Amino acid sequence: MPLPLKVLLVDEEVVRAAMVEEALCQEGHEVICRLSSPASLNEMVARHSPDVVIIDMESPDRDTLDSMSLLHRENPRPVVFFADQHDPDSMQAALKAGVSAYVVDGLVAGRVKAVMDVAIARFESFQSMRKELDRARNQLAERKRIEKAKGLLMKHQSCDEEQAYRMLRKLAMDRGQRIADVADSVIDILERLEKGL
Amino acid sequence: MSEANTFITTSRPPEIDTLTLGFIPLIDAALLIIAREGGHFAAQGLDVNLSRENAWSTLRDKVAAGFLDGAHMLAPMPLAMSLGMSRAPCETLAPIVLGTHGNTLVLSNRYAEGMAPPDPNDPARNARALRDLLSDRLIHHRGTPPRLAMVYPYSWQHLQIRAWLERGGVDPDNDVELIALPPARMVDALHEGQIDGFCVGEPWGSLAEHHGIGRIVASGADLFPGHPEKVLGVTASWAHRYPDTLSALLRAIQAAADWLDSGEEAQQQTLQWLALPPYLDRHVSHLDKLPLGQAPTMQYLTHLSLHPEAFAVMAAHMRPLAESRGNRLDPEVLARCYRPLL
Numbered sequence: 113m114p115l116p117l118k119v120l121l122v123d124e125e126v127v128r129a130a131m132v133e134e135a136l137c138q139e140g141h142e143v144i145c146r147l148s149s150p151a152s153l154n155e156m157v158a159r160h161s162p163d164v165v166i167i168d169m170e171s172p173d174r175d176t177l178d179s180m181s182l183l184h185r186e187n188p189r190p191v192v193f194f195a196d197q198h199d200p201d202s203m204q205a206a207l208k209a210g211v212s213a214y215v216v217d218g219l220v221a222g223r224v225k226a227v228m229d230v231a232i233a234r235f236e237s238f239q240s241m242r243k244e245l246d247r248a249r250n251q252l253a254e255r256k257r258i259e260k261a262k263g264l265l266m267k268h269q270s271c272d273e274e275q276a277y278r279m280l281r282k283l284a285m286d287r288g289q290r291i292a293d294v295a296d297s298v299i300d301i302l303e304r305l306e307k308g309l
Numbered sequence: 310m311s312e313a314n315t316f317i318t319t320s321r322p323p324e325i326d327t328l329t330l331g332f333i334p335l336i337d338a339a340l341l342i343i344a345r346e347g348g349h350f351a352a353q354g355l356d357v358n359l360s361r362e363n364a365w366s367t368l369r370d371k372v373a374a375g376f377l378d379g380a381h382m383l384a385p386m387p388l389a390m391s392l393g394m395s396r397a398p399c400e401t402l403a404p405i406v407l408g409t410h411g412n413t414l415v416l417s418n419r420y421a422e423g424m425a426p427p428d429p430n431d432p433a434r435n436a437r438a439l440r441d442l443l444s445d446r447l448i449h450h451r452g453t454p455p456r457l458a459m460v461y462p463y464s465w466q467h468l469q470i471r472a473w474l475e476r477g478g479v480d481p482d483n484d485v486e487l488i489a490l491p492p493a494r495m496v497d498a499l500h501e502g503q504i505d506g507f508c509v510g511e512p513w514g515s516l517a518e519h520h521g522i523g524r525i526v527a528s529g530a531d532l533f534p535g536h537p538e539k540v541l542g543v544t545a546s547w548a549h550r551y552p553d554t555l556s557a558l559l560r561a562i563q564a565a566a567d568w569l570d571s572g573e574e575a576q577q578q579t580l581q582w583l584a585l586p587p588y589l590d591r592h593v594s595h596l597d598k599l600p601l602g603q604a605p606t607m608q609y610l611t612h613l614s615l616h617p618e619a620f621a622v623m624a625a626h627m628r629p630l631a632e633s634r635g636n637r638l639d640p641e642v643l644a645r646c647y648r649p650l651l
Contacts, residue, residue, distance in 0.1 A: 152503070154488060169370075170363055172491045175461060178366035178395060179489035182462040182634060193366075193396050203397075207374045212367075 116140045117227055120162035122153070122173055128238040132166065135230045153177060154184065157191060163219055165191060166231050169210040177214050192217050194224055202228065209235035254292040261295035264302040322354055323554035329358045331368045331380035334493050334589050336511040336599070337408025337539045338381045339579055339610050344565040346582045352564065353557040361587060364491045365461040366395070372544060373399040378551075379558070381407055382542035384620070385627055387646045389463035390542075394636050402548050403540035404650035405559060406615050411538050411608035412466055412529030413514030414473055416506040417499055420455060421524035427605040432531035436477020443484055454483075455505040458490040458498065465536055466508040468626050469529045473508075476532075493592075499523050510538065511606055512593050519595040528605035533626070537619050538608075545645070559650060566611040576601065620647040 119141050123129040133143045144160045153176045157165065167174055180191050194213040202225065206212060209232045215224050258280065265276040284294045332338040341359055344350045350357040360377060362368040369390060371377040387401035416424070416435075420442065424435040443455075459466040467489075471481040481487060490498055495507045496517045506523065507513075517523040529536070541562065548555050569575050576599040583589045583599075601608055624643050631638050 154486075169367055172363040172494050174364040174366045175489040175491050178364075179462045182395070182630075183487050183489070204374060207370060207376065212370070 115223065116142055117163040117223060118142045118144060118160065119227060120144045120156065120160060120165045122165065122167040122171060122177070124171070125168065125238070128168075128235065131234045131238060132231055135234050136227065139226070139230060141227065154180065163216050164194075164224060164227055165214040166227070167212055167214070169207065169212050174212065180214075181217070191215065194228070202232075205232050209239065211235045254295075257292060257299065258295045261298040261302075264299060268302055268305070321553045323557040324551045325378075325554050326354055327356045327358070328378040328554070328558075329360050329376075331360050331362045331371060331377040333362055333365060333368060333381060333491065334592070335381075335411075335513075335539075336583065336589075336593075336608065337411055337610060338588070339583060339599075340407050340562050340565045340569070341381055342582050342588050343569060343579055344561045346585075347565060347568060347578075349561040349564040349568070350558075353561045355554070355557055355561060357558075357561075359587070363493070365464075370396065372401070372542060373397075375544070375547070378547060378554075379541060379543035382540050383461055383464045384537045384540050385463040385465070385623060386461070387540065387542045388620075388624060388627070388638075388643060391642050391646050392631070392636050392639065394463060394631060394634065400545035400642075401542050401646065402545050403542050403615065403620075403647050404548075404555070405541050405562060405613045406537045406539070407541055407562075407610070407613075408510075408539040409535070409537055409609040409612050410528075410530035411510045411606050412469060412508055413511065413525045413606060414470060414506065414508045414527035414529070415495075415499070415514045415517050415523040416526050417502075417504075417523045418521070420505055421526055424524065424526050427525060427528045427531060429528075429531045429604065432527055433473055433476035435526040436473045436479060438477075439474075440478040440484075443479065454485050456486045456488060456503070458488050458495060458504045458507040458509075460492055460509055461489055462630065463627065465529060465533065465538055465623070466510075467630070469527075469532050470508040472532050472626075473527050496520070496522060511600065511608060512589065512596060514606075515600070516592055516595055525605060528607070530607035531605070535619060536623065537615070540615070540647075555650070563613060566613055570611050615647055615649040617644065617647050617649070 119136055121129055121132055121143055136143050144162060145156060153173055157180065165177060167177060177191065178193060191214040194215045206228060211231050213224065213228055261280060262273055262276040265271065265279055266273060280291055280294055280298065284291045287294065330341055332341055345357055345359055365383060368380050369386060372380050373390060387403045389395065390399050390401040392398060420439065424438050428434050457470060459470050461467065474481045474485065479485065492509045492513050495509050495513045498504045499507060499517055500522045514525050518525050543555065569579060580593060580596060580599050583593050600606060601610060620643065624638050628638050
């Protein structure tokens with residue numbers, strides 16, 4: 113078990129923050145807080161003296177944290193951007209996952225890297241979770257459009273659902289398009305017809 | 310100037326035609342927005358996506374990592390990046406100026422009460438009033454010194470807020486608390502009482518005043534007349550890899566600037582583009598025209614040519630800040646960062 117570190121987590125994405133917190137606690141680290149309010153970030157760092165601050169790359173609070181060591185050299189503890197120059201790959205991985213870290217000056221790089229690896233992994237799995245969710249949403253939206261196109265075809269061609277679906281599939285094959293795209297143009301054409309355009 | 314000429318006269322097609330440039334929501338991102346919306350990038354064969362960033366440090370890191378091809382940058386940022394201030398060194402170039410002046414200093418009503426409008430002949434006048442307020446201890450807000458925000462340590466906003474306080478007899482290190490906040494957070498933070506004032510580029514100062522949340526008490530242009538405020542920044546490795554793409558970018562931005570100079574109509578159109586949701590959204594709705602060349606900001610967007618002397622002045626002002634952090638301002642690095650290519 114590595115030596116425990118005090119970690120301040122700044123992330124407004126509640127689910128992701130919980131994922132990171134759980135993973136870090138499992139490793140024995142102490143996770144302090146995960147709410148963000150930029151102006152009080154200074155006070156939070158002063159009060160809790162974290163060893164590491166992990167922050168969402170896209171957080172507007174990053175500039176506050178980024179400049180802290182320059183603006184407050186005595187108090188709070190110096191917090192410097194953790195950009196491991198010897199390991200540009202993990203730096204890239206962190207940026208890609210959308211996470212950045214600030215550490216107390218002088219903290220052994222290896223100890224921070226272990227924490228970073230955990231954070232990167234959780235940010236990455238959250239990212240793929242979200243992608244999966246987006247894809248599911250898109251699929252749902254596509255299915256709805258196909259249903260709508262089928263409905264319009266059934267009405268205009270006086271056919272049943274099965275026949276309407278076969279019509280769409282044939283159109284898609286003829287045109288080399290996806291069924292959802294064919295559905296879009298069918299909806300477009302038939303709706304215009306209905307409006308008498 | 311031979312290098313400059315090869316850059317603008319080359320007619321070779323760009324090496325890459327799809328790029329992403331970062332920007333922070335500010336009036337002086339306008340030339341990039343005009344170049345995109347007005348088709349000037351497209352005329353050079355470029356498909357440019359503009360990515361709005363939430364923080365200067367994030368924009369900086371994305372450029373350094375190659376996630377952005379280039380960006381709208383604070384004038385001192387390429388130097389700070391090249392010297393490795395705040396992060397691992399990354400040699401960065403600024404070939405043109407995207408904005409001159411444009412910053413305002415705003416104080417909350419509590420502090421600004423009784424202060425005069427900015428006076429170009431006496432820019433620190435209201436700072437003296439602040440000094441008197443603080444020394445009389447007339448103000449006990451939060452029981453702590455006033456908290457003032459600027460945008461980034463290596464910025465004109467930081468230099469301006471410090472210079473303003475110092476000239477008024479207020480010690481920026483002990484009499485106030487300085488923090489960094491991104492421009493788009495300033496007005497809300499002032500409204501919520503998290504800060505007592507700020508120094509930032511437009512439209513945020515005039516927006517605070519428009520909402521009656523605070524008042525403009527000084528202008529960056531009065532404190533440091535002629536300062537280049539924003540530049541286009543790209544990494545040196547990007548510029549060397551894609552020289553023809555860079556020259557196409559510069560030609561497009563030049564065309565955008567020429568168009569903006571064409572008159573009132575272009576300015577109105579620009580304001581409408583700035584008001585689009587991906588850019589400044591509703592935060593320019595208090596403006597009925599683009600405030601160019603007007604007091605107190607004296608903002609200019611079309612003085613593209615980069616004058617190395619102006620950046621040497623900037624570096625001289627930044628020197629104490631850099632040296633206090635153990636960074637040496639290498640004149641060679643400075644010369645490499647700010648090389649005119651137009």
